[in-house]
Amino acid sequence: SQTIHQWPATLVQPVGSPLSLECTVEGTSNPNLYWYRQAAGRGLQLLFYSVGIGQISSEVPQNLSASRPQDRQFILSSKKLLLSDSGFYLCAWGAQGGKAEAFFGQGTRLTVV
């Protein structure tokens, strides 16, 4: 069966510090990968998605970037965090040509102080 791992679960970082959140998927190959952000009371916003290694699409302009160095690894980064980057970050995967739904990791609670 497929599993998705996301870490860390919680993170407190000072303004201006770098960020690296990692997500890996097991049990499937060539998945579509996604980073969503959930801010309080604002639902989920798609930040980035990737349909293959090195292929990243950004949905909204922001202080963040994403990379996909391996087929089942997706990384969310920032060089300098802003207060507005605080939120709950969720990684997800979807099967290409598959069942249309997304499967989510457990999320990372990021607080920028």
Added chain:
Amino acid sequence: AQSVTQLGSHVSVSEGALVLLRCNYSSSVPPYLFWYVQYPNQGLQLLLKYTSAATLVKGINGFEAEFKKSETSFHLTKPSAHMSDAAEYFCAVSPPLSSYGKLTFGQGTILTVHP
């Protein structure tokens, strides 16, 4: 472009009562529709999905939803609420044959269940 509107950011029911969470969508083509549940500080879990087969979809934990094209709705129901149903629920939409997993979400509805 597609969008989802969830009517009611908070819904409160008594244990054993009917649960009805409303979702309306806007899409230029018949979409795929989903309901997810989220417990505090956890990821989202898929409850059920509509992908152009039967319009009445049954999901996990006794939930079901009906796709009504004429009303552009996909409301989530459960006949009898349980305390463990207290969570936040999200309706989501994606166009068919798109990049799977690229979903547009509603703002969420927090369900509270009273004893």
